[in-house]
Amino acid sequence: MISLQMMLLDVDPTSYKTVFIGYPMWWYTIPMVMETFFDTYDFSGVTIVPFNTHAGSRDGGTYETIKEREPNAIVLDGLAVSGGNEGSEDTKTEIIDWVNGLKLNE
Numbered sequence: 001m002i003s004l005q006m007m008l009l010d011v012d013p014t015s016y017k018t019v020f021i022g023y024p025m026w027w028y029t030i031p032m033v034m035e036t037f038f039d040t041y042d043f044s045g046v047t048i049v050p051f052n053t054h055a056g057s058r059d060g061g062t063y064e065t066i067k068e069r070e071p072n073a074i075v076l077d078g079l080a081v082s083g084g085n086e087g088s089e090d091t092k093t094e095i096i097d098w099v100n101g102l103k104l105n106e
């Protein structure tokens, strides 16, 4: 998981143009470790692409939460995937369509 790698390695997020940040929905919001993650790192000027798994809450407003935690980042529309369906063909298609729709190469 990117976030854990960044916590273990001394990485400067601002050296990246775009980062994908994924997490499971916990108690209707981002897991507490993600709060620590956003407290620890400054994503100013970085494009954050959020995605999450869930068991019914979808994104639960967490993309807005990330915008609040990282007000100087550009937070794109995320993708909420139902937990347990991550490997299904439908989800693969959904992910491909979502990534292509982000138009990151333009």
Ligand SMILES: Cc1cc2nc3c(=O)[nH]c(=O)nc-3n(C[C@H](O)[C@H](O)[C@H](O)COP(=O)(O)O)c2cc1C
Pocket: 023, 024, 025, 026, 027, 028, 029, 052, 053, 054, 055, 056, 057, 058, 083, 084
């Ligand atoms: C402590 C805890 C709290 C959770 N709270 C929510 C929640 O509020 N809304 C929701 O849709 N799913 C909730 N879930 C379900 C997880 O989001 C779901 O199991 C996870 O996204 C599936 O990903 P995984 O296979 O990586 O665990 C919760 C799960 C745990 C363990």
